[in-house]
Amino acid sequence: MVPPAVQFENVGIRYGMGPEVLRDLSFSIPPNSFQFLTGPSGAGKTTLLRLILLSIKPTRGLISVFGKDVSRISNDELTDVRRKMGVVFQEFRLLDHLTTYENVSLPLRVQGKDEASYRNEVVELLHWVGLGDRMHVLPPVLSGGEKQRAAIARALIVRPAMLLADEPTGNVDPSLARRLLRLFVELNRQGTSIVIATHDLGLMDLVDARRLVLGDGYLHIDG
Secondary structure, three states: OOOOOEEEEEEEEEOOOOOEEEEEEEEEEOOOOEEEEEOOOOOOHHHHHHHHHOOOOOOEEEEEEOOEEOOOOOHHHHHHHHHOEEEEOOOOOOOOOOOHHHHHHHHHHHOOOOHHHHHHHHHHHHHHOOOOOOOOOOHHHOOHHHHHHHHHHHHHOOOOOEEEEEOOOOOOOHHHHHHHHHHHHHHHHOOOEEEEEOOOHHHHOOOOOEEEEEEOOEEEEEO
């Protein structure tokens, strides 16, 4: 049997000596699934995404990603696990000296792929996210919404096994938000597990997907 993409067992996390900000989290994310992560501002959505990404460690409990107990894997295995994830956080981390096209294609270049093998795919994706006429400009020229779309394209270009996105439609108009959501749905149909953190109820109503609801440090599952 294929293991869950993510498995949490009694996970809790606190910062310093303060109270736990998330507690007793026990849930799984099935492979090839689609879920929204929601809850009020400050509920811990970004913290939960970073726990899944393995960029922070829990105070207690067990986390498994792609069937691997993260408390027991080596640094090399940890790097391999992270390479299977596409990530869109609210800090876009675009490189200012690279064009939009170069930023989006960078993960493929790092993998050693020849540009001829991916150029058409990168150009097509940039058109899809509305950046077809901005692919040769540098990030300082882009608006916040355009940087966000470039970050989304960069995360999607590697066709990750799992996509983690924190408010990916927060800086775009409703029409483009729906278009980006269709792109996420299509990626899910091709086998990628999707976790989108959002407070946009209207957006969530467009997709029949499970909702992971954070509140008061606990997680409730709807659907």
